[in-house]
Amino acid sequence: MSFQDYSAWALGVWSVLLAVQSAHSISLSLYAWEDESKRAASRIPEDFEPPKNSFTLLLPAKSEESVIADTIQRMVDLKYPRHLVQILVIIDSSDEGTIAVVSQKLDQLHSAKVNSVQLITFDDEPVTKPHGLNVGLRHASGEVVTIFDAEDEPHPDILNVVNTLMVREGAPVVQCGVQLMNYRDHWFSSLNVLEYFFWFKSRLHFHATRGMIPLGGNTAFMRKDLLERIGGWDDYCLTEDADLGIRISAYGATIRVAHDDRYVTREETPHSIGQFIKQRTRWDQGFLQVLKKGDWRRLPSRRQRTLALYTLAFPMLQALFMLYLPISIYTLFYWEVPILVAMLASLPLYMMLVQLLINIVGLHEFTSAHGLKPSVLTSIKLALVYLPYQWILAFAALRAYIRHLRGVNNWEKTHHTGAHRQTSATG
């Protein structure tokens, strides 16, 4: 065989591997729709136990002047006995604007006889979200600790849900659903929304069955003693949530994943493509950090370790996949390769088409779950931006990889404007 033959067949094998990867990813995306038992396992109780656990809500904020007051109010308004809820707003001491807004809000709450909210500032290094959380943890008095981001809109009954699950099932950790809502705001919104949809509604449940869960950034509820035992968050990790999830999994504690479209915590997509890329770069880079830290190697079973490796390396796989697409197309039409190789090279294209179709169907599943009505135009737009979106993801992944190699580990903060609140108000 000549070099040309070898490279042709290497291309064929590579195509098959990519297609298999893609098919696997698809099967994880559709895991929740596989059969009844899958949904039953993540079911949320229809009736609630009487309040028993006390909660500490950590609310880390940075430059969140515009939304923080609303969010605090929302936390205060959660349906749960107020004496069992402690709300800690954590702000680094240099962020004077936000501190001012929060202080003002606190005054307002005090005058309304609400004393469960406290402001905690810190001025020690590093100025990161996980460090803030660790500071908050030291002040926490609740038996269960959870995090909400400044722009979050949790369901009013979320504490009852978690209390019930913890009482009935004895689960030390509960991860509830998070959902981006503003699917029509930007060209990339619909696909971004669907990523959350498939992740929290489907894929996370697969992770639950395997006992290897990278937790989400918020709406994750953990027993405080467990958190303290494993040492809290990693101050320097860009994705301290995923890191914590893997460490909890490695520790052997069960994570209960609960999802119901009605009880999701609502969030918003980044408000510009630049912000989106920054956010995604941070996640991808964080995954690389976690991968490098190697806590996942302590997971007890080989299947868990494989899944952890796969999950953490996934952004890179996806990047490779998208970079490969032009090669695949070129091969199909221009490169004189054996027909079989050309057929194999078409497999990843097929898979991409399948993913696109799944996203379109998924969009309808999402909107109908939240009582929204997508126009036909939305589906068409989604199809049109599908590829650009994938390339943006690939770009972010590569950017993360380069930053990781160069050792640039600073936190690129995502701005929030409360766009999802407008969506839900009009939707």
Add this chain to the structure above:
Amino acid sequence: MATDTIQGADPIIVSPRREDKLSSIFGWELGLLVGLILIGFAAHAFNMFNAPSFKEDEGIYAAQSWSMLRQGTLSPYTYTYDHAPGGWILSSIWMALTGGPATFGGAILSGRMLVLLVHLASIPLVYRIGRKLGCEVWMAALATLIFSLSPLSLTYQRLFMLDNLMVFWLLLSINLLLDGWGRLSRHVLSGLTFGIAFLTKETAIFLLPAMLYIAFGQRWRHQGRFAVGAWVMTAFMTISWYPLFAALKGELLPAGQALFAVVSNDPGPHVSLFEAVKWQATRSGGGLFSLDNMFWQLVRGEWLRLDPILLIGGVAACGINLMRAKQDRRALATALLGLLPFVYLARGGIVFDFYFVLAIPLLALNIGSALSWIFSRSRGPLAAAVALILLIGSGLLWTGSGDAMALLAERPTEANREAVRWIKANIPSKSRIVARDDFWADLREPFRGPAFPNTHSHWKVGADPDVRDAVFHGDWRRIDYLLITPDMPEAFEASGNELVMTALENAHLVKRWKTGGNTVELWKVTNDRPLDAGILEKAHKHISEHFEKDGAFFEKDGSVTSEAQSYALLRSVWMDDRETFDRAWDWTRENLQRDDALLSWKWQNGRITDEASATDADTDTALALLMAGQQWEEDELVDEGTRMVSSIFEHEVAVVNGTPYITAGDWWETVDDAPINPSYFSPYAYRIFAEVDPDNDWGAVIDSGYSLLFEVTESVLGHDNSAGLPPDWIGIEPSTGKFVPIEMGEKDATDYGYDAARTWWRVAMDYSWSEDGRAASYLEQSGFLADEVERKGFVSSVYSHDGEVVERGPSMVGTAGAIAALGFHDRPKAERLFSAQVLGGLQGTTSEMFWTPRADLYAQEWGWFASAIYEDRLPNLWTDHD
């Protein structure tokens, strides 16, 4: 049931889980299934390699599997999109896994083995589908039994046909779709297997409406909007590989309409998927509304005869299920599955008998389903009884017919195997054979002998420019052999296969194999191409191996004759086999040669039993010695030959009235009339003798011999007339010089028999070496033999002088004589005779070949001499030595 979803319908076809408890399948139902599989195995495996006879289509798929396996291409010829390739890709994988296409005794048999396994795998599928569609246990078992045991199934489901593989994938697809657990992945797999069914045979698409109906009805709440889409998308994408393949090859659209102009750089004519589909779709079978179209013909002539119960009962059951479709949507699904095959079969297009395979399991399921409903109130014993009566009834109906016996007892495919075995043993492997498709793969594969890489399908020789023009140059003479069945000339005519038809008109039957109502014929085309079959080498080797001991060539009675030794010596010179020659000559010199250099003619048990000489043996030996001496530059051999030559003239030539005649031996003086055997007359040898023995007048011996030959052949010799054949023996009255019949034992010595036939051979040799005009005239007188070949295709072994047949059967020496004579003036008849008798008469294997009778040395020798003169491989080594 989950409540957190948004969509409405419950699954309508299969009720959730209850009827599909996995646990139940491990209980007694598992035992039932094993029983059903065993019954199916027994019914389908018995005699499956021997019957039914091979269909040509089986050969095509075997060839294409072979091509996948050995060449990595979809077809050994240009792939014409005759069918999607899924079926033979599967069978080639099967062949690869089982150690090649020869493992089960031939490529088609390998395919049939796969089909058997696929049938067995289909049995649990039919059962489970039946259960899921609402059949009671025993009715599902009944449907499964019908599926296995219907004569239609036994007849068609043994064949290595795409339909059989397709039906398996289809059943698998249905079973997956009817998943009692509502698993989304099963929808995906069902779509995939439906796609594979399509890629195996496109007719699966006719079931699409039923599949869609089930897929739609099988939506579960938890599947959300993914249910039907998953099935449709997977099926569609799998199917799309076929046009994608064509597009990548630039063969999606006909030439000049390429979709991807970049791909098809060559704008020349080429095959296309579009054209192939158009052609398939427009092949007429008599039209939709004609009661005489192919469908109705098959219903009346074939399917109803084979299994009226399945056909009539099945259609009636579909009707019943359709009637109750409103109450039970499972019944509608069942009826749809049962009726859709008829949309395909009765569409008015072309239909073949085995297309019915698609309908068999689906009609069986309808019967099971309808009976379940009918007996739903009085189930149990009555149902079982009716089912039993149905089965036994159909069994009796069928076993009474000849079809059952043909299937279970006869061995029609045996003829194919014998033919392949014989061809591999006896024909040169580079021969260009145009064959029925069912021989193709076995001839191309090195198995039971060498590979025959120049084997071609008659269809391709007729229609594929790459074969007709590129391989055969449109010239029938480039075809060496035709391997066909007697019905094929009709097919050649129907397909306008001029090339093969002309070749057949100019061909001679070599051999015919007949078993179990199947006939296979091998024809040799008269094409003037050297045969080059290696017959001479193989026969030469065989004779030494089976008749020789230390240089002596034994007859079956244990005697050694000077004649046998002389033949061995001549053969060895011509084969350039010094070792055998030396052994034979050493033995002959020591044991037979007399003081006068001539040979005693008979030796047995360690001693000479008849001292007399035989002139033919002496002559042949002398010639062999002279040629050997020249060929191998051994003067001593030339001297020994010369000594014999002089002695022959001295002792074996009778001078009557001043004319020297060659007699039968040195004993001529002991009888009244000098005995002459015309077949001893060897003018070609005498011309050489004259050179080494100038003192004797060998020229006069040639002249007298020719005069004698002409005269005894023409004269009636005491009969009413002469057929123009030389007599075995004749005498010369010493006083008058007249030729008179003589007594030689009980036989009439004027007969043309085992002796006289050699006359032609020797005269032909003379013509070949000297081109003597007398030789030519004499050979031209062999019209009687030409007529015999014309009349019977062979020449009898013994005729009386007036041409009456004395011994009808052919002999090898008689055939050799006739080939020598006819080769001179009627070459086609000589070829015909050679093909049928010498080539076709060969027996044995690659390692050993012989002519019958096996123990007859004389027959072996003359088989060799016949082949040698036919192939023109008897040069004059005295003058043309190396």
